[in-house]
Amino acid sequence: MSGFWTRLVSLTRKEFRQLLRDRSNLAIGILLPMVLILIFGYGMSLDVKNAPVGVVLEDASPTAHETIAGLQLSPTIAPVLLGSMHDAEALMRDRKIDGIVRVPADFSRSQAAGNARVQLIVHGADAGRATIILAYVSGALGQSAVRQADRGGGTAGAATASAGRVTVEQRMWFNTANTSTWYLVPGLIVLIMTLVGAFLTALVMAREWERGTLEALFVTPVRPVEILVAKIIPYFAVGMLGLVLCLLAARFLFAVPMVGSLFAVVLSSMLYLIVAVSLGLVISSVTRNQFLASQIALIATFMPSMMLSGFLFDLRNVPAVVRAIGHVLPATYFMDLIKTLFLAGDVWPLIWRNCAILAAYAVGLLLLARAVTRKSLD
Numbered sequence: 001m002s003g004f005w006t007r008l009v010s011l012t013r014k015e016f017r018q019l020l021r022d023r024s025n026l027a028i029g030i031l032l033p034m035v036l037i038l039i040f041g042y043g044m045s046l047d048v049k050n051a052p053v054g055v056v057l058e059d060a061s062p063t064a065h066e067t068i069a070g071l072q073l074s075p076t077i078a079p080v081l082l083g084s085m086h087d088a089e090a091l092m093r094d095r096k097i098d099g100i101v102r103v104p105a106d107f108s109r110s111q112a113a114g115n116a117r118v119q120l121i122v123h124g125a126d127a128g129r130a131t132i133i134l135a136y137v138s139g140a141l142g143q144s145a146v147r148q149a150d151r152g153g154g155t156a157g158a159a160t161a162s163a164g165r166v167t168v169e170q171r172m173w174f175n176t177a178n179t180s181t182w183y184l185v186p187g188l189i190v191l192i193m194t195l196v197g198a199f200l201t202a203l204v205m206a207r208e209w210e211r212g213t214l215e216a217l218f219v220t221p222v223r224p225v226e227i228l229v230a231k232i233i234p235y236f237a238v239g240m241l242g243l244v245l246c247l248l249a250a251r252f253l254f255a256v257p258m259v260g261s262l263f264a265v266v267l268s269s270m271l272y273l274i275v276a277v278s279l280g281l282v283i284s285s286v287t288r289n290q291f292l293a294s295q296i297a298l299i300a301t302f303m304p305s306m307m308l309s310g311f312l313f314d315l316r317n318v319p320a321v322v323r324a325i326g327h328v329l330p331a332t333y334f335m336d337l338i339k340t341l342f343l344a345g346d347v348w349p350l351i352w353r354n355c356a357i358l359a360a361y362a363v364g365l366l367l368l369a370r371a372v373t374r375k376s377l378d
Contacts, residue, residue, distance in 0.1 A: 048132045049317055050078040053099040054088040057081065059107040067111075067118070067166060068101065070140035077136055092173065093347055095340070098123050099133050101141070117167045124175030125343045126183050129314055138168045174259075174343040185256045186342040187311040189246045190335050191302070193269065196239045197276025198283070198301040199294070205231065205284030206293035224373045228366075232277050239273040250342075260341030264351055268341070271358040272334040276301070278365035279330075285372040305331035310339075330361045 055068055071079040080097060082088045088100045102119040110116040120137055122130045175182050208214050217227055247265070250256040258265065279301060287293040306312065308326040315326045326332050333354040340347055 048076050048129055048136070048314075051076060051099070051129075051133050051136075051316075052078045052080055052097045053101060053133070053137060054082045054091055054097045055079045056083075056085050056088050056100060056102045058105040059103050061108040063108040063111055064103045067107070067116075067141060068103065070143040071101070071137065074136060074140050077133070077140065092121070092123055093344055094350060095123065095125075095336075095344075098129070099137060101137060111166065115167070117169055119169050119171070121171045121173055124172035124182075125339055126314060128180060128183075130172055130175070134170055134172075138170070141166055141168055181254050182256050182343060183339070184311075185250045185254050186338045187309075187335055189243065189250070189269075189338055190272070190309065190311065190331055191305055192242055192246055193239055193273055193334075194276050194301050194305045194331060196242050197235065197273050198280040199297045200238075201231070201235045201277050201280030202283040202287075202293045202297040203280075203290060204235075205281060206287055206290040209284065209288035210290055225370055228281060228369055228373060231281060232274070235277050235280075236273055239277070240270070243269050243273075256342060258342050259345040261346050264346060265338065265341050268334060268337045268351070268355055268358065271355055271362055272330065274362040275330045275358055275365060278362060278369050281369040282365060282372060285369060301331075304329050305335075308332070309335045311335055330358060333357050 053071065055071065057064055057068070068079065071077045079101075080091075082091070085100070085102060088097070088102075091097045092100060099120065099122040102121070104110075104117065104119070107116055107118070118141055120134065120141075122133050122137075124130045214227075243266075247258075251258065280297065283296050283300065284293050287296060304325075308315070308322065309329055309331040310326070315323050315332070318326070337351065337354045340350055
């Protein structure tokens with residue numbers, strides 16, 4: 001038995017030394033759980049806080065102001081007074097507000113007659129968030145009649161409440177079916193292209209570094225930039241094929257409408273795919289290890305794209321530090337683009353801005369990939 005324990009201690013000591021010698025494995029064992037708990041802990045938030053809702057008061061009477069007073073007391077709603085429906089609709093298309101409360105010009109007269117109506121329009125791209133906003137705004141508007149009844153008291157209060165009843169006419173833009181499928185399927189395109197572009201490229205390229213298949217290229221006259229371009233083209237083609245399959249599935253399997261132009265969808269997808277493939281090349285050239293490349297690609301590309309890009313949760317509901325990290329990710333801008341193009345249409349200021357950001361990322365990562373790819377084996 002003593003021989004068994006001696007051998008066991010010796011082998012265990014050897015494994016610990018090997019673990020400490022290979023810092024990459026140790027880093028993954030310690031850093032990966034920390035990164036995952038931070039991403040899931042701060043990135044997952046189903047709460048709606050300070051949702052901006054435009055308020056268009058076409059009736060400036062005290063009665064109308066009292067009706068919308070409940071919105072100002074809610075921690076969920078952040079009312080924004082606007083001058084016209086035209087301004088409100090423009091902000092809604094740009095996703096700067098999540099909803100519109102419209103108080104018509106005849107509101108006070110209609111309320112006195114007992115048939116007052118208020119129009120409530122919400123941005124339905126995120127069906128879950130839209131449903132919460134509908135409930136909160138409707139409840140806040142309904143508090144007006146309750147306050148009037150409390151002031152009236154007794155039979156008079158009941159009559160006041162009956163006369164002050166407000167009907168909320170609800171509408172949902174950009175997701176008339178009110179289904180989460182319309183919201184999730186465009187986001188899945190981002191995840192799939194990230195998986196094909198960054199994760200697959202990093203994995204396959206790192207395997208070539210490990211097996212030494214690049215040595216034959218290093219002794220030829222070809223330059224690193226030519227090697228990179230040759231590596232990018234096949235994975236770019238595979239990624240575009242995946243995009244075509246995703247678009248067909250979105251249209252014919254899930255019946256998700258594409259309100260925007262196909263040209264804008266393809267252009268933005270091409271830019272993001274170049275970004276993803278370039279990032280995969282950078283990871284593989286730096287690590288030159290398949291296992292390590294797969295873990296870094298998972299942490300640096302796929303997980304943030306799923307948790308911190310606005311795919312599942314609105315970034316406006318997370319802490320400022322996490323929100324700042326999310327806005328550093330290229331996937332955040334492509335996620336915003338693809339959802340807008342599918343559900344809202346061609347909002348060209350947003351399209352050109354986000355495409356310019358993706359183009360800048362593509363150029364920067366291509367230059368970085370060129371810098372870290374050297375014709376040497378050290």
